[in-house]
Amino acid sequence: MRVLGVDPGAVSGAYALIAQMPNALVLPIVDDIPVVDRQVDAAEWSRIVARLKPDVAVVEQVGSMPKQGVASTFKFGMGCGLIRGVLAGAGVPIVSVTPAKWKKHFSLNSDAEKSRALAIRRFPTSPMLARKKDHGRAEALLMALWKLEIDDPV
Numbered sequence: 001m002r003v004l005g006v007d008p009g010a011v012s013g014a015y016a017l018i019a020q021m022p023n024a025l026v027l028p029i030v031d032d033i034p035v036v037d038r039q040v041d042a043a044e045w046s047r048i049v050a051r052l053k054p055d056v057a058v059v060e061q062v063g064s065m066p067k068q069g070v071a072s073t074f075k076f077g078m079g080c081g082l083i084r085g086v087l088a089g090a091g092v093p094i095v096s097v098t099p100a101k102w103k104k105h106f107s108l109n110s111d112a113e114k115s116r117a118l119a120i121r122r123f124p125t126s127p128m129l130a131r132k133k134d135h136g137r138a139e140a141l142l143m144a145l146w147k148l149e150i151d152d153p154v
Contacts (some may be wrong), residue, residue, distance in 0.1 A: 001151075004054035004092070005144030007136040008062055008080040011031065013040065014136035017052045018144040025109070028144070030128035030137045033083065040082040049090045057087045057145045063095040095147060102146040115139050 013033035018126035020085040034044035112135035
């Protein structure tokens with residue numbers, strides 16, 4: 001099973017792929033969603049999805065933020081739509097999950113640094129979580145792990 005976790009964002013999204021083998025997890029692939037001209041690069045995202053060949057994608061169900069401007073809300077929505085559109089076009093089933101649902105599974109709250117700390121504890125050899133700003137990568141990784149654990153505990 002190859003699960004792709006996606007933390008969407010207008011220009012700060014991230015993805016993580018976890019491959020589960022019998023009784024083991026393979027070291028995950030973790031990176032940022034590609035961006036060009038401050039927008040999701042749909043062509044490069046499509047190449048990444050094709051290369052990773054996920055069996056399912058877990059995409060965080062997001063909405064606009066309070067006090068977020070109209071232009072930034074539109075840009076964020078466009079980014080989310082491009083991410084989901086590429087996945088759908090590639091035939092990858094999409095599971096939408098609210099932050100509250102997957103974070104409850106790991107006993108987390110809205111503190112992104114706690115998510116990053118947990119991801120580092122679960123995957124200590126992953127160099128892609130070293131910076132404080134890598135919380136999106138960590139959350140994408142945890143969403144993929146959430147899917148694996150709710151379907152078939154590791």
